[in-house]
Amino acid sequence: MTNAPSAPDSSTTADPGTPGTHPAAAALIARSNRLGSDPRNTNYAGGNTSAKGTAADPVTGDEVELLWVKGSGGDLGTLTEQGLAALRLDRLRALVDVYPGVEREDEMVEAMSYTLHGTGGAAPSIDTAMHGLVEADHVDHLHPDSGIAIATAADGEDLTRKIFGDQVVWVPWRRPGFQLGLDIRDIKRDNPQAVGCILGGHGITAWGETSEESEQNSLWIIDTAAKYIEQHGKADPFGAAVAGFEALPEAERRAKAAALAPTIRGIASQDRPQVGHFTDDAAVLEFCAHEKLQPLAALGTSCPDHFLRTKVKPLVLDLPADAPVEDCIARLRELHEAYRADYAAYYDAHADEASPAMRGADPAIVLVPGVGMFSFGKDKQTARVAGEFYINAINVMRGAEALSSYAPISDEEKFRIEYWALEEAKLQRMPKPKTHATRVALVTGAASGIGKAIATRLAAEGACVVIADLDLEKARAAAAELGSSDVAIGVQANVTDAEAVRRAVDEAVLAFGGLDLIVNNAGLSLSKPLLETTEADWDLQHDVMAKGSFLVSQATARVMIEQGLGGDIVYISSKNSVFAGPNNIAYSATKADQAHQVRLLAVELGEHGIRVNGVNPDGVVRGSGIFASGWGANRAKTYGIEEQDLGKFYAQRTILKREVLPENVANAVFVLTGPELSHTTGLHVPVDAGVAAAFLR
Incomplete structure (x- = not known):
């Protein structure tokens, strides 16, 4: 048996924490963050920790004993003061006198709210009684793999005695609650030599008179269990390897x-x-x-x-x-x-x-x-x-x-x-989910401009977003702006290459499980009259937008059909798909191709619950990769104006006299893919501030 750790060096000091935080609470937060940052000690949002101390009652000025404990739903590794529940210890312990017994112990959860000290903070968790009733200033309840391995072993009680002697006590399984708190209180009282216990089927609890001592006792139990398993455990705990079931490359x-x-x-x-x-x-x-x-x-x-x-x-x-x-x-x-x-x-x-x-x-x-x-x-x-x-x-x-x-x-x-x-x-009590919660969106050409605005709006509405762009570095940077990889990822996608599209789709489904919402936004534009438009110009325009949209829709539709969950495909087409403007035959022709893909796929994919709709923007200058790449300069030259005035020029030729922004297009995508238009497919929505010549007929 390994000896329990000695008392901590008196020179150890607690993290001062947030200014104004009670020293006991500050030490608790620092200890919790250390314990919670190591997955060997506990899992995400698992376990809870506490500290006791005295503070002045704001009404009477008298010193009162308080308990600070990690609140319900919090995570030790990222715990802050706002994640603590603060309770009056005298009132919490007085609940013992009104405890109606294990058959009605759930009632004690509501009773716990009458012991709270002050306002704000987190709701007390189901384990609060354990922390308050145990006669120790600091208590840790954790879910380490090594500790739970002992707790779930068929002879866990004997193993606990063999590994820890009388310094750790076995507690038979009991559902978390007030009675478990009473049980551990009694174990601590009856075993003054003990530093903690193994909770059958559940985890560990340790305590100490200082924050450092509680932490050391917790780590000693965890490390001692892990070392014992390593030194005494079988080499093949999962049995023999099965031929043919080994990991693929x-x-x-x-x-x-x-x-x-x-x-x-x-x-x-x-x-x-x-x-x-x-x-x-x-x-x-x-x-x-x-x-x-x-x-x-x-x-x-x-x-x-x-x-x-x-x-x-x-x-x-x-x-x-x-x-x-x-x-x-x-x-x-x-x-x-x-x-x-x-x-x-x-x-x-x-x-x-x-x-x-x-x-x-x-x-x-x-x-x-x-x-x-x-x-x-x-x-x-x-x-x-x-x-x-x-x-x-x-x-x-x-x-x-x-x-x-x-x-x-x-x-x-x-x-x-x-x-x-x-x-x-x-x-x-959980808040109602946002409209696009559980939906996985893939937006092409999303590192800037309209695509980035669409990705931003969809993420804000609860979707997981895959930002696909030819420039991988920019795609990843745009994704990082939206949050962690739990919110968005960036992938490289050359939409003209079927294999590159497949790789991007594979990355998406491995990241989020599948796909529900596709936005064909990738594009470029060459502003040239017919006689100056080369065959290469024509092929480039059609490869990126007509062929690219086809390849993306084909690859992603396969995923959505196999899922059987329905879905949405949105094409960012253009006012030019229905309007004969000057000097842009290659661009406008390919936009018309995209517009008709919407109609064709709406008919074909409807039986799978997949809606296909389009958005026809016009004059989106700000943030636009297309305009920044030379299209803006060419269009400005065509209209005989300065490039910086192009947005204003487009606005003045509209019915509403308003400049169209990337966010306006994103709003249209949000509405088209939301619950309000669940019965709409094959629709093109103009987002052009009103261009009469482009009215759909």
Whole structure:
């Protein structure tokens, strides 16, 4: 057994934190950020930490004992003062006297609101009682893989004693809540030598009289468990490798993942649309390549933070890595039907008249041997985090199987967590999703001008956005302006090259699971009269806009049809598609080609629920890559004006006398692809401030 850490050096000082923050709270935030920044200690938004201290009551001026604890839904790694709940410790502990018993312990959550100190801050989490009732100034509750491996081992209690002696105490599984807080309070009181405990099926809790001591005790438990597993665990915890299920070469597995992604997203979205995430992490590939894949996956995850995000168990493809894509698609659909029936049986077996309605029977995690893992959620971050949590679960299974056998909590207990009335109330409090939430948009030519404005608007309305542009560096820079890779990515796309388009589409589906909304915006223009227009000019214009739109629509329609979720294709055409202007035959002819593609594809793709519409802008000068590349100078010369006055010139020739901006075009795309025009297809919307000669007839 490894000895517990000694008390911290008295020279250690706490991070001063935000000016005005109570020293205990400041030390808590600093400790939480350190613990939460290392995935070995806890997962995203998992676990909670606390500190106790005294402060003056703002009304009486008397010193009162307070508890600061990470609030519900927060993340330790990014915790700030606003993410803390502050409570009066005397009032919280007085709740013990009115506690109605474990059968009614959910009532204590509402009672907790009567113990809050001051206004603002976060809502107290379900684990607040644990932190307040334990007689220690600092408490950490974490979900480390190594700790949960011990907590889910069949002989976890014996292992806890063997690994930690009497310094860490085993706590049998109990659903988080007031009673668990009482249990751990009693364990701390009855075991004064202990520095923490292992919570069966769940995680760890540690404490200390200083922030540093609590942190050191937490890390000691985590590291000691990890070292014991490494030194005493079996070399093959997942059993023997299965021939044919080993990882494919990287390029091959990512190509297969892209080919399967639309089918898998459709499977995960039968009940409600989901955004996807793909990973070929080594832990996933190893798990999928060994004989215990199926039996362990069927047992499901254990830690509540895991299965609330990953669902009780994953869908596992049972074909070898080199199985043809067509065979994989057919088998995935068969397995999906079986998965839905199994989940419905799980719900029916444990639900009662008070249970919330079943929230959906589709998988959140899909494992494909040799390829990797697809995870899903209401947005990209949720999907990505679900995948990260399942990797945590794999690591937990590995550790438990290395020392013993993996024995998660029962399905009945999982159901009590998944369909907990408190969890349902939390879901009901979530804000209404934005109009384009769960939608994945690909916009070509989106690094500047109209395309960038469209991408910006769609991201603001909740969509995940793929900015496709010939210039990869600019595409990535434009995506970075919209937020993290959970919001937008930049990809290179030469729309004149079918293979380049396919690569861009593959990147999109691997990033977000699939595609729902396509904007054909990439373009250029050469302003020349007929006799000066060369064959090369003509071919270039048609390759980029007519052929380019065709290639993009073709490649993305394949994805949307396979998903079975419908979708939108929007062509950014032009007023010139219907207006005979001077000196631009190549440009206007190709815009007319695009306009007719809208009509043709609206008819062809309608049976798949895919709407195809167009936008006809005119005179969009500001921010325009086309105008900046020489078109503006040529048009200004044609009209006999200065180039800087071109926008004003275009405005004065319109009915409304208004200059058209990229944002005006973006607004049209937003409306066309939103819920209000769900029954509209084959439409061209003029965004030209009124050009009578271009009125559609």
